[in-house]
Amino acid sequence: MHSRRTVLTTAAAAAAAACATGAAPAQAAGARIGRQPVSPANGAPAPATEARMRRLISRMTPEEKVGQLFVMRVYGHSATDPDPADVALNQKEIGVANAAELIAKYHVGGIIYFGWAHNTREPHQIADLSNGIQKAGAAQPLPVPLLISTDQEHGIVARVGAPATLFPGAMALGAAGSRDDARTAARIAGEELYAMGIRQDYAPDADVNVNAANPVIGVRSFGADPQAVARMVAAEVKGYQGAGIAACAKHFPGHGDTDTDSHIGLPYIHHTAEEWERLDAPxxxxxxxxxxxxxxxxxxxxxxxxxxxxxxxxxxxxLTGILRERLGYNGVVVTDSLGMEGVRVKYGDARAPVLALKAGVDQLLNPPDLSVAHAAVLKALQEGELSWPDIDAKLLRILLLKDRRGLFTNPFTTHEAVDRVVGIRRHLETADRIANRTTTLLRNEGGVLPLSRLRENKVLVVGVDAAPPSGTGGPPTTVLADTLGALGFTATALSTGLTPTQTLIDQAVAALRDRDAAVVATYNVTADSPQRQLITALLDTGKPVVQLAVRNPYDIAQLDGIKAALASYSWTDVELRAAARAIAGRQKPTGKLPVPVMRADVPGTVLYPIGHGLTY
Incomplete structure (x- = not known):
């Protein structure tokens, strides 16, 4: 009689053994780490592959089947030996000590990495964690590889930081308008994630940001033009999946027109069916x-x-009526985090997973209490509210995705693969070239820019000190000043923060007196923001003042008297360096607004339309 363990392929078994002995797992398996041949989610799998996955499903216990539906967080830099503080967090939130215990107890089908969970310290550690997770999966009575995922959108959402290559985010790429750049950025990002053992990226963001007050999407979107967003989304899908990892378009049916953050509330989208078809669906x-x-x-x-x-x-x-039936989608559907208030508020943590599966979901992402969610799904199956044939169909989609991404033949990676791919000079140079095409010059009255026209070159850089994603550098004032300094300016940084006090404003004014110009990094300026007072005080000195919006590009609508204004669409280093090069005159700004900027004093009136962008 064959053991249930025989479903693990010979290559993956060899890789698991090599990982246990410290050898290079991919080499031991005779497999190549890099891009894999892929087939689209909507393409029919080979009959033999589908039959193999159905046999695997038939060997699963009810607990294993339910476990495969979950993608879970876990604290720690290691699968078996995390720091004591991470062990305590795991025991408190999940009832296990580490990732290996999570897999053994719940048979989860995937794990999601977060910086705040201490999963993503540096590339070699990430690769080791990924290998440890796959080794734990291979050691189960029924070995099934795990789908390791993360949110690496780039721009303001990046879970893996430097020395990995970091690219401009979606709205910055939308400002460049190049599908080739979007595809290239996604391909390189995908190759680097693949080398670290991550086989799914929760990107690209497919929301069309038509609401300037959107608190959760904003620059994570490619823009406000549905067709332009559609072109960029398709390009990134091809880039990521061409690199061998699964892409994930989010957030269906479209999160672009809301003024509520679904992390903390339940947003309403009041589009008609016709408006959705025109704005959100493309x-x-x-x-x-x-x-x-x-x-x-x-x-x-x-x-x-x-x-x-x-x-x-x-x-x-x-999910079933529109996504499955009307749009014909037959790939994997995953929830946004089940720990977000938007999905918890109406039904609670036990009912939400069951209702999501009934609605048409395949994967349940990051429930706040896995024991409650897992037990609720099992109970719904035992009582007939959920059916086993439907669960088997979901499992088949999940397993076929894992197979497309090479996880049944080559789930492991090596340090050598990381060193060949992650953060290499060619990738970093490509990221800088792409970023150069994203900076948007919104206003340049009187030829204030570029600052190379100044008689002297002493520049004061003031403004926000927003914390960038983990490992992406910052703060903005320092990055801008350092870049300008490298370009030949005498640049001084003074961080005044999101809400500058009068003392800081006075310090900035005093510092500007013996300098030739000021660069001010602004962040989501509102009508009552103290950032406006800072800029007014700087303008009153009579010195040239350059404003750079380091998140949403709408700040200029709130700032009277500014003669020179740009948008970088993020405060991450790669975009700030590009903005500094444009300010200095070393690189022409060529980005075009992918969203309209409306007037603050006359609602509904466009100040700068989509496509606006000046150059020198």
Whole structure:
């Protein structure tokens, strides 16, 4: 009689053994680490492959089947030996000590990496963690590789920091408008994630940001033009999946027109069916046409599609009726985090996973209490609320995705693979070249820019000190000053923060007196923001003042008297360096607004339209 363990392929078994002895697992398995041949999610799998996955499903216990539906967080830099503080957090939140125990107890199908969970310290550590997770999966009575994922959108959302290559985020790429740049950035990012053992990226963001007050999407979107966003989404899907990892378009059916953050509340989208078809649908249709492996749901209410006002994650009319049946998508559907308030507020932590599966979801991402969620799904199956044939169909989609991404033949990586790919000079130089095409010059009255026109070259850099994603550098004032200094300016940084006090404003004014110009990094300026007072005080000196919006490009609408204004769309180093080069005149700004900037004093009136952008 064959053991259930025989379902693990010979190559993966060899790799697991090599990992246990410290050898290079991919070499031991005779496999190549790098891009893998892929087939689109909507393409029919080979009959032999589907039959193999169905046999695997038939050997699973009920607990294993349910476990495969979950993608879970876990604290620690190691699969078996995390720091004591991480062990304590795991025991408190999950009831296990480490990733290996999580896999053994719950048979989870995937693990998601976060910086705050201490999963992503540096590339070699990430690779070792990934190998440890796959080794734990291979050691189970029924070995199944895990799908390791993360949110590496770039720009303001990046879980893996330097020395990995960091690219401009979505709205910055939208400002450049180049599908080739988007595809290249995604391909390189995918290759680096693959080398670290990560086989799924929860990117690209397919939301169309038509609401300037959107607190959760904003610059994570490629822009406000649905067709332009669709082109960029399709390009990134091809880039990521061409690099061998699963892409994930989010957040279906579209999170772009809301003024509520679904992390802390339940947003409503009041688009009609016709408006949704015109505004929200095109990027998701483009992703599906491009063969995307997975789509993430949104915790948003769309009354036009579901009168029950259930969030889309729990809505069968939206996930099955629209995504599956109308759009014809047959790949994997994953929830946004089940720990977010938008999905918890109406039904609670036990019902939400069950209702999500009934709605059409395949993977349940990061429930706040895994024991509660796992038990609830098992109970729903035992009582007949959920059916085993439906669960088997979900498992088949998940396992076929894992197979497409090479996890059944080559789930491991090596330090050598990391060193060949991650953060290499060619990738870093490509990121800088792409960033050079993103900076947008919104205003340049009187030829204030470039600052190379100054008689002297002493520049004061003031403004926000927003903390960038882990490992991406910063703060903005320092990065800008250092870059300007390297370009021949005498640049001094003075961080005044998001809410500068009068004392800091006075310090900035005093510092500007013996300098030739000021560069001010602004961040989401509102009508009552003290950042406005800082800029007014600097303008009153009579010295040239250059304003750089380091997140949303709408700041200029709140700033009277500014003659020179740019947008970098993020405060991460790669975009700030590009902005500094444009300010210095070493690189012409060529970015074009991918969203409109509306006037603050006359609502509904456009100040700068989509496509606006000056150059020198």
């Amino acid at each position: 990027p998701f249709k483009a992703a599906i046409t491009a063969g995307i492996d997975s789509i993430m749901t949104a915790h948003i209410v769309v009354p036009a599609f579901d009168a029950s006002e259930d969030p889309a994650t729990l809505s069968r009319p939206i």
